[in-house]
Structures are given as structure tokens and as C-alpha cells.
Amino acid sequence: MKVKKAGLLTKLVVLALLAATATGLLNLRSQIREIQQEKEAMENKVAEQTQIVADLADAVANSDDPARQDDIARSKLGLLAPGEKVFIYTD
Secondary structure (H helix, E strand, C coil): CCCCCCCHHHHHHHHHHHHHHHHHHHHHHHHHHHHHHHHHHHHHHHHHHHHHHHHHHHHHHCCCCHHHHHHHHHHCCCCCCCCCCCCCCCC
């Protein structure tokens, strides 16, 4: 039984197909890496938004708390309790 050797053209075609496959795999690998980075960024944004929602839900649930109202009045609005005085020290 005779074994026919592959011709030069056949070898070039196989080499070209291998090169095209390797290039395609490298492109896919690069795309996968970019998508994984985007996924991680989105997961971080979801975690941040989840924390913001939890903080807002807590603020709504405790909006009737007098201590919380006092804290907001003092820190955000700059208000004082009746008879309270503020002293500002300067150097």
C-alpha cells in the first residue's frame, strides 16, 4: 500500500488554517478578558447601589426617630436646640 505525501499546496493550506485558528482564539481570549472586567465593574456597581438602597431604606424606616432628626438638623441644616450656643475657636 502506497502512502501519498501531502503536497506543498496542502501544507500551505493547513498552515494558513492553523494560523487563522490561532488568531481567532487570541481574539476570543482578549474579548473574554474584557467582558470579565466589565462584569466585575458591573458587580461592584450593583454592590454600591445595593448599599445605597439599604441606607435609604434604613433612613425611611427610622425617619421618625428624634435622635436622627436632631442629628440631621445639626449636621446638615446647621440648626441648634433652643438655648444652645455655639462657640467657634479660631487660632
